[in-house]
Amino acid sequence: SEVNLQKKITWRTSPPSATSRMDVSFLRSVPAALMAAEMVLGLLHWALIAGASYWRVSAYGWVMFVAVALWILTALLFLVLLFSVPQRLSAVPWTMTVMMYNGVAALLYLTAFLTNAATVRQFQGSFHGQIGAAAFFGAALTLLYGAGAYLSYLDWRADGGNAATSTVPT
Template identity: 50%
Template sequence: MPGKVNTQTGSHQEPQRTSMVSLNVDMDFIKSIPGILLIAEFVCGLLVWPLIASTPYYLYPAYGWVMFVSVTLWILSFVLLIVLLLRFHQSLPSVPWPLVLLGFYAVAAVLYLTAFITNAASVPYIFRGNLGASAFFGIVMTLLYTASSFFAYVGWRGEGGNAAASTVPV
């Protein structure tokens, strides 16, 4: 019967497989002190630059620096959060992650300190409105990045307790 003839010639065809990317979230990192600090940096950083952007900050040249620091560090903190949360850092074992974290947090703390001083010194009528609130969150961000610097230093030196030593990527 011609309708029942198999026309395949020789090779065995495998079923097509769909590529699934499995995202493995590091729940231990979220529960650790460095993880909580990084999430707090992301959230508080999200408060600093919109508070400035909602005012006529362009009238005060000093706020250009504050906007640059706050937006840049907010984006970099978001990228770092994703890298650590999804364990992408494990794909790059040749990168000295404890040292990278220490450098990032230390530089971020210094930059935010300069941004806070610039912001606070430029607020017309001492801490008024959104610019005053952005100055407050600027010092909060400075303290958060300083605390993260401490935990990154402890992790880099290898002298930490369980929370700091177990959450800094190796």
Template identity: 45%
Template sequence: MDDHSRSHTISTTTSSFSAPTTTTVGYDKNFLRTPPGVLIVAEIIFGLLVWALIAGTSYFRISAFGWVLFVAVFYWILTVFFLIMYLSMAYTRMPQIPWSTVGLCFNGSATLLYLVAAIVDAASVSHGKDHHNYNSWAASAFFAFVVTLCYSASTYLCYTAWRSRDQGP
């Protein structure tokens, strides 16, 4: 019997443990219309105002503004990173990462540290009442509290997503 006349059977199996991954990075144009998308954009805008209002002054005269500036810039950069991840849908290429837990931890820590920074910012403004940067520092304190509210709302949304993920369908 010829080798070419035999039929060959090839069987394949798939594992139920492998998660589907995409090979291309997409663009989620509707993300910015969702509550998490709106909150991330607000966090970026108000966070930029916090650190720009401080960085544009002689903040080094009052050392507490260094802490506020660190928190504002640190979380601003990470929030921009998360916005890019969500808009590009790059997170779908990494299904092994528990994104709801990551979002909960990130937004929870941002809420806590921004609250401390906002209080420090507001308390430090009173030290500079006679300083020519007073208005910028007062505005940065106001926006620091606004960003804290945005991150706390994001924390709540992440908590509900995390909670529903753990409870199953």
């Protein structure tokens, strides 16, 4: 009873710190750097598209969907890995999950990039350069997600290619 009282007093005077749950080593990893670059370039990509009159060309609905959805999902995955959720949810095959996410994201961005690049000529005036820049960022993001998929594949293979294991990508 005295021990429980001591725990309550300790907790009330010094609440658990959120930083103690952060995986600081993840921040120094190559996958974290790739994800940070994906988030920055992804934000630039969809901001360039949103700033143009993209609704004039119906194909840009797809490009905008891919850009915004993957930007949000990448930010969420980054937070999941940063706050060590994989260590708490060991039932999820995280290495394979991250590999599949990056692979699907690379394919989706490839389709968005091709759609974007194929329709740049339909924009005249000031939006022409803006849509062209968006196509460039779409290509860069396709390569970044592809690199993330390759690194995730290497982690998965190093893990034995077993979907049932619970190791976390590094």
